[in-house]
Amino acid sequence: MTIEFYELVAQDGRAFSPLCWPARLALAHKDIHPNVIACRFSEVDAKIAFTGQNVLPVLVDGADTVLDAWTIAEHLDTKYPNSGLGLLFPTSEAKETARRFNQHIQANNSCILHVIASDIARLQSDEDRAVFIQKRARHWNNLSVEEFTSQHRSNPASRPAINAFLQPFRDQLGSKKFMLGDAPTYADYLVASQFIWACTVSPYILIGEDDVLFQWRERVFDLFGDLVRNNPAYPLIPC
Numbered sequence: 001m002t003i004e005f006y007e008l009v010a011q012d013g014r015a016f017s018p019l020c021w022p023a024r025l026a027l028a029h030k031d032i033h034p035n036v037i038a039c040r041f042s043e044v045d046a047k048i049a050f051t052g053q054n055v056l057p058v059l060v061d062g063a064d065t066v067l068d069a070w071t072i073a074e075h076l077d078t079k080y081p082n083s084g085l086g087l088l089f090p091t092s093e094a095k096e097t098a099r100r101f102n103q104h105i106q107a108n109n110s111c112i113l114h115v116i117a118s119d120i121a122r123l124q125s126d127e128d129r130a131v132f133i134q135k136r137a138r139h140w141n142n143l144s145v146e147e148f149t150s151q152h153r154s155n156p157a158s159r160p161a162i163n164a165f166l167q168p169f170r171d172q173l174g175s176k177k178f179m180l181g182d183a184p185t186y187a188d189y190l191v192a193s194q195f196i197w198a199c200t201v202s203p204y205i206l207i208g209e210d211d212v213l214f215q216w217r218e219r220v221f222d223l224f225g226d227l228v229r230n231n232p233a234y235p236l237i238p239c
């Protein structure tokens with residue numbers, strides 16, 4: 001049975017979406033190697049028109065078309081509970097932690113977009129860049145994406161905002177190997193995807209080597225052979 005995964009990529013094929021990566025890592029957790037269908041910004045609408053909506057990721061698993069990264073993770077746990085590393089949500093605590101992270105990320109990760117937006121734009125073809133800028137016009141405050149990013153990078157409030165955004169993840173990790181203990185779960189993939197997003201496109205440094213998240217991030221990037229490190233953007237920009 002064919003499993004197809006539609007994900008967002010830049011002009012050179014690098015996968016950078018913080019919403020596609022959790023699903024990609026969730027598939028790897030299940031030892032599922034999908035047929036990946038790369039979509040650039042200007043291709044998204046046409047390539048996934050069959051889904052009746054216009055955002056990625058999309059998973060087509062036999063007769064099931066699954067939308068939304070979180071729903072994809074739930075689908076994988078229901079359909080493939082014992083595959084690969086087992087459940088993505090092995091306990092109710094793991095699911096609640098992941099849900100809390102997911103809500104926090106969706107509500108607050110624009111603090112990262114603010115400092116990397118011009119880098120995302122720079123990696124797109126002219127056509128893709130126009131779609132990126134137009135679809136996210138509500139963010140830019142009538143500035144060019146370069147002016148917008150430059151203002152945020154020089155704003156003294158940006159660094160504390162990013163630190164505050166990352167704090168719940170540090171608190172949850174503590175001295176554990178992964179967010180919920182000795183093995184990775186979906187909560188790890190959600191957070192790691194925030195870093196993959198930034199590191200794949202931008203030299204903006206999010207954390208230092210002394211940050212508790214630093215070694216954890218290396219640990220997640222080491223999972224699944226070279227899935228993260230095989231991304232065309234690798235070696236990821238230190239972030």
Ligand SMILES: N[C@@H](CCC(=O)N[C@@H](CS)C(=O)NCC(=O)O)C(=O)O
Binds near residue numbers: 017041056068131
């Ligand atoms: N609720 C969806 C949101 C997905 C979403 O917003 N995806 C963005 C990528 S980061 C997208 O597909 N954008 C396409 C576009 O802007 O053309 C999920 O969590 O999977």
